[in-house]
Amino acid sequence: HLSVRLTNVASLVPINARVADIGSDHAYLPAALVLDGKIKYAVAGEVVRGPYENAVREIHAHHLEDNIIPRLADGLAAITAGDKIDTITIAGMGGSLIVSILENGKDKLKGVKRLILQPNVGESQLRQWLMDNRYQIMTEKIVEEDGHIYEIIVAEPSVVPFRYSQYELDFGPFLLENKGPVFTQKWNEYICREEKVINQMKQAQKIPVKKIAQLRKHLEVVKEAIA
Numbered sequence: 001h002l003s004v005r006l007t008n009v010a011s012l013v014p015i016n017a018r019v020a021d022i023g024s025d026h027a028y029l030p031a032a033l034v035l036d037g038k039i040k041y042a043v044a045g046e047v048v049r050g051p052y053e054n055a056v057r058e059i060h061a062h063h064l065e066d067n068i069i070p071r072l073a074d075g076l077a078a079i080t081a082g083d084k085i086d087t088i089t090i091a092g093m094g095g096s097l098i099v100s101i102l103e104n105g106k107d108k109l110k111g112v113k114r115l116i117l118q119p120n121v122g123e124s125q126l127r128q129w130l131m132d133n134r135y136q137i138m139t140e141k142i143v144e145e146d147g148h149i150y151e152i153i154v155a156e157p158s159v160v161p162f163r164y165s166q167y168e169l170d171f172g173p174f175l176l177e178n179k180g181p182v183f184t185q186k187w188n189e190y191i192c193r194e195e196k197v198i199n200q201m202k203q204a205q206k207i208p209v210k211k212i213a214q215l216r217k218h219l220e221v222v223k224e225a226i227a
């Protein structure tokens, strides 16, 4: 009974991966992966006691104590060398929080072959961090569920530094290659919201005309992207 969002995250986890799910809350994602027979070992990291206890309960309910280890820890501090984690999933939080978790846990990223990240907002900032830290984006997904649109970014360490343009950082290099209906919907909604904001600003006359022109210009770029 995994959500559409987490089902899509799960689909990107390699078979037999050793997974650290950071900010796991109920540990639904690692539990589903183990119950499906896709993986045998996962760490469910949580920094808040309530969600940590949710994870513990879920693990016990399915008798997954040998397969999923819950840890009360901040970010990647949940990972120990003995776990031999090769895949990290971080889902359901803002891009800037995901960036800070990765940035503060850099020493734990050695040996990790794949990051599967599902930011709720701030995707551009997250892609920027990946680029700055020599990650290559392997694939991306965009999914809609209950009126919300979610992006999923898969990244792997690369030997050669990868360069993405600001355009690719904003929209996603793989999402741009296959502009599906959800992508178009996401950016159409963005355009509607921004146009309202710009009109309000204009009426309030609190924002310089130059700034409004700038915002409008950016909207033209977005319109171009979904054209």
Ligand code: SAM
Pocket: 006, 022, 023, 024, 025, 026, 045, 046, 047, 048, 051, 073, 074, 075, 076, 090, 091, 092, 093, 097, 101
């Ligand atoms: N990953 C699940 C999902 O996608 O459905 C749960 C998402 S929930 C909205 C975000 C969780 O991240 C919360 O339970 C919160 O306690 C946890 N979290 C926030 N910052 C964290 C950190 N620095 N380290 C570990 N967990 C964190």
